[in-house]
Amino acid sequence: MNVTLFDTTLRDGSQSENISFSVEDKLHIAHKLDEFGIHYIEGGWPGSNPKDMLFFQKVREEKFRHARIVAFGSTKHARNSVEKDPNIKALLDAQTQAVSVFGKTWIYHVEQALRVTRKQNLDMIRESVAYLKKHGREVIFDAEHFFDGFKDNADYAMACLKAAESAGADVLVLCDTNGGTLTHDLAGIVKSVHKAVKSPLGIHAHNDSDLAVANSIAAVMNGVVHVQGTINGYGERCGNANLCSIIPNLQLKAGYRCIPDENISKLTAISHYVSEISNLILNNTTPFTGKSAFAHKGGIHVSAVMRKPDSYEHIQPEKVGNKRRVLISDLAGKSNILFKSSELGLDLASDKERIPEIIKQLKEMEHEGYEFEAAESSLELLIKRMKQEYPNFFTLQGFRILNEKDENNEIRSEATVRAVVDGQEEHTAAEGVGPVNALDKALRKALIKFYPEIEEMKLTDYKVRVINARAATSAKVRVLIESSTNGKTWSTVGVSENIIEASWQALTDSISYFLMKRHQHKPLETS
Template identity: 50%
Template sequence: MRKVTVYDTTLRDGAQAEELNLTSEDKVRIAHRLDDLGIHYIEAGWPGSNPTDKKFFEIVKGDTFENAKLTAFGSTHLAKKTPEQDPNLAALLAADTPVITIFGKTWDLHATTALGVPLERNLELIANSVGYLKERVDEVIFDAEHFFDGYKNNPAYALEALKAAQDAGASRLVLCDTNGGSLTTEISEAVRAVFDELPDAAIGIHAHNDSELAVANSLEAIRLGASQVQGTVNGYGERCGNANLCSVIPNLELKMGIETIGRENLKRLMITSHFVSETANLRPFMRQPFVGASAFAHKGGVHVSAILKDARTYEHIPPETVGNEQRVLLSDQAGKSNILFKARELGYELDKQDATVDRLLKELKLKESMGYEYSVADASFELILQQALGKPLDYFHFRNFFVVDAKREEDAEPFTEATVIVDVKGQVEHTAATGMGPVNALDRALRKGLERFYPGLSEIRLLDFKVRVLSGAVRDTGGTASFVRVLVETGDKHERWTTMGVSHNIIEASWQAVVDAINYKLFRDDQRRKG
């Protein structure tokens, strides 16, 4: 099997993405996860450019990496200095990595305009820098910056720049679509020309995504003979990002029969993708191919009916090969198959002809038309499933609540108090509590009335609270009367669950979600006691 090495630049190129900020310690954690995934090269940063990267290289000097070679990144030496005098090259060597990657200008426009040097001098900068580093480290990779734009503008000079790096000892020549504007046909033409001119060269591809073609362009270069692919986890990077390794790797392994990190490591792709997102404090992209939460999620009833018979009907690969899982969503587009699948996931075996399924489907479609979204609130769905099965939960009965919010001129924060009246096991509980806002006050007042009967409620914690204005549900009175959906994520020492409420009144929507969260906790405690 043909093999392609994977060169990850999440910690350098990916870190240049808007809204993405990594500390030196974050970079260390991610580097070890990439190593665990089986990545071959980790470009950790530009040690001469900022304190974060400099500190990273200091931290990892004593660390062991089983699969990856750490790589320091920088530029060719300054035009007015020799390699020996150049601070950038000195910083690269001080990073003490086995591999150094340097970029140089291969577009004549950049040589004459950006650097302001004659074309011949630019070739000297490339050759001198590669040669100087090659004498001092195991491996030097040359990133041919703007190669494809350079080839379109002056093909002879772009190829000459590659040859200068190769002759000076570069172990690999990486063709960069730095502006991300090349079409796949243009990538193909240029790569073929490189192999014609330099048949013995080891070629890599580094594509940016400004035309939404970074993955396609990377795959095409590899199809034509490139033996290394550069990219980032989740496609993070400057502007529109880099080639997404979470798509490149499985396409190579599963579609093109080219080995990269290996099939066993491929199963860790999704968890690695999410680890990088969470470390960067960014929400994972749900609709990302292969590793997104929606990549193998099915909503339409026809689709669900088919995948229950054979998943290949609507899934291009088995989701577990990349560490993902099949999901069935509940919505107003759901059919009976969706209900059966979701019920089976929760441990309920229902018959398609059972009247319960018809009742549940009718209830589901009605609720969804009002703005409920059960695909993201499994706990609320299980509660209405219990009701449809004729097993409604009867832990307490709501009578009323009363919430007061008040703020005076001298107050920094509003004062909030909630009063709740519920019937619990034949007793009326009338409780009040203050809180940090009306939802917190209601939650505290309700639990104060229930914990005497259900001590387990003291274990639960609110983990997340989301409010979304529902489009298309605005009343005539204006935008502030919109319907809202509230999602509440709650957890205890055993698990975490999500519940939901919908209303034009945000307190009422929140109350629904909180009540469902408490009912679900009590329901799950009952199940655990029954074994």
Template identity: 45%
Template sequence: MTSLPLGDSFHVYDTTLRDGAQREGISYSVTDKLAVARHLDALGVGFVEGGWPGALPKDTEFFARAAAGDLQLRHASLVAFGATRRVGLKVQDDPQVRALLDSQAPVVTLVAKSDRRHVELALRTDQAENRAMVRDTVAFLVGEGRRVFVDAEHFFDGYAFDPDCALGVLESAVDGGADVVVLCDTNGGQLPLGLADTVAEVVTRTGFRVGIHCQDDTGCAVANTLAAVQAGATHVQCTANGYGERAGNADLFAVVGNLVTKLGMPVLPQGGVAELTRVSHALAEIANIAPDTHQAYVGTSAFAHKAGLHASAIKVDPELYNHIDPETVGNGMRVLVTEMAGRASLELKGREFGIDLAGRPDALGGAVRRVKELEARGWSFEAADASLELLMLDELGELGEPPFELESYRVLLDHRSDGADLVSEATVKVHVGGQRVIATAEGNGPVHALDAALRTALLPHVGWLGAVELADYKVRILTDRPGTDAVTRVLVESTDGEREWTTVGVHANIVEASWLALRDALVHKAVRERTPAV
């Protein structure tokens, strides 16, 4: 395996705040951009590209605030992105180049056309002027004390069309003093083997330090990036979670995970790799995009196992079905319990809960049978660990006394002909603390009213109930039966401010399905109150 020391011998370069921000649906505020940069710096990337000062007001403000001290970086160098001087203009007279200097960023990345067709059709100039634009701008910035990288835009397409033109742009960048020339698969159309051949050929022909920047239009951005590294690239440009225009960019977390665990390249400071999962999810939160549960290395399902065959092997040795130890990247293994589950799956899941089913074969077998029977009727325990834990405890005879017993409930819906807001009213009759309690409450829907009535009845008798809140409520209509006769599955996510848990209910009536999930939520909390160490 390759082994490169930390330092300047290999660059992990993040462009989330510029290229990643081009993803549809992402709009970072300046405060967001500062927060993203801090997370990336804490992870230990070498370079954080902050945006294009002078072109976008928010980016200009970001660099101004960074220069004023709002951004203190410990690991990363801040990078300003921009273009070479314009055609026919002296570099010192170009306001966009001046904005790069005014950003006070110690590193500047310039984008340069390296495809002859783009030079002639988009820039409307010739190759000589294009090369002069690159050389002049790089030399000017280097002379002002900046470190300069050059992104050779459309390089692979341009190299295939006219290799001399493409290589000429790289030569001009290096002649001007650029540290790295970055080969960009701007349209994202490359495949790994062909891209690797081109990178190796460029490295051999030029001897330049080469970087790689890949879009994901073929779904190969991560593979292309790794192939480029194996072909000689020592600078990788990525975005958090693969954010970017169209299909996105090479995912920073997958690229780093592979470089470290597969190629043996310690490209982050000590402890950085274990932060991959946390940082991935934190940056998804800032972008207001739900984390990809199936994302390589950092997704919540990246090390989740569903098939009973897998669980049987994992019970013997987790490495048999995990390509790495999940904790290496700050993730964890999960066993999903479904109708596919066997005894090994339930036993492993029990261990997660602190429940030992290994020594109780009857209880284990009973739990397996109940899970399969319930799943056949529409229940799903994949996302409802709390309900599954209650099922296991019930099979073991360790569920204990419930916090309350239901006598009955009733839910009414008041629909008025004058078009006023709908009002739901629920009444519950429960036995709690040796008393029969009746309570009524209104809500903006039947489930809300039922939850409110139950809380009204229980709160004087159950001290911890005030801390429990309904965090999320999901409904799915199961299609085994047609139309309004279909079975409804309800997932309820609850929280007490310290932890979250999810319960499930299934019934043809949505209110009853909701009741079953609400009841399990409170029973599970009561069990944890009795045995907080579980």
């Protein structure tokens, strides 16, 4: 059975806190959604703001292979004739093949928000849908607050649906606008509605009770054929139903067809793409597409997964474009180390006598505050050093940091570094905007004539985490540094009571990892 997908990332998703799409952002996302196989893409509310009006002007010039662009708006105002209503006119002026028009179905909203009679509201729904159909639009009617309205007065909520249906609405979408309906209640209501109307039914769920995905799936199981949601569940308040969870659950588990089968493996990519355009970090624990969705940490779990992946994985991660990850921590066992070393391209299988020593060292370092889950490059360096397979590119003899604040409140940081490279001693100094920046510059200055390629690498992120906060200013800190070159990134870690020393550890690991990979003539891997 086929399920039609209606994506509202560009409209409802843009109402999420901290999201502000430009017109170009919306066009880029629309094309990605089209390539992915989404059937309808709601572009915005053309009557509400200039940005959405401009989007609908520009999108007319774009070609879409699969999706229909949808303009969103409300039913006409009670005081206006449908022919002269500004909102209805804006929907038509958007020149989209399909429109999504919402109307009130909860008496409380009809009388308290719109302040119209029940009959006036029914007339507004009927006239708006009929007029849009008359002008050749496919009309998707969003029954706003339907489940609250049904529980309050089922007869009136159904009368609203019947008004839209009689006017020719192509789909009747049942909206859990406040996101407060429990799944068993929603399923029962959908089943009742399905028996009472002939038009196709849709579902639009919000996540205020953390049930939007479950409610959407339950709705499909009870007769709904049209599902609305957003990529990554973005949306106002607690968000909308997450299509990145709905699609694989329906298609891989329940036997429904939402998108072309070959596109399911693009799910993780589109999830991360939209998060990047949204400038939001995707939560690692996001089901299906998150970095931790198929990550294993406990030694017993890893041992089982290596033999039988389905023992601790509900689907194969590759089906949704994700990958299995094994984490190294104080919970690690022999299986973790073997799996991770193999993943990093290190041969420990033929050097098994070193495994207990490596595990002991890792657990001691984790106890001290090191965390290798987010710094796999430091882990690779550690294993190579313990296996005596690491070429020593430079040796530190010492460094000094000077911080100075003058009478004009200007702060100056200067670092000096003494290092030995290829048997030659280098003594360099550099100024920076802070002590770590100065240290980075001084070390690069010492290495550049020996390894000019380090100009290609950049430090792209720097994070400090206080490990034992109760120790106040003498607390131990963990520094994570992310570096990159040519689109590849890697992360390294350092731990110390001294933030400069922790930064130095992470910094030197970062440069050492880059040089090791470059001199092995191997491509850098993200870690």
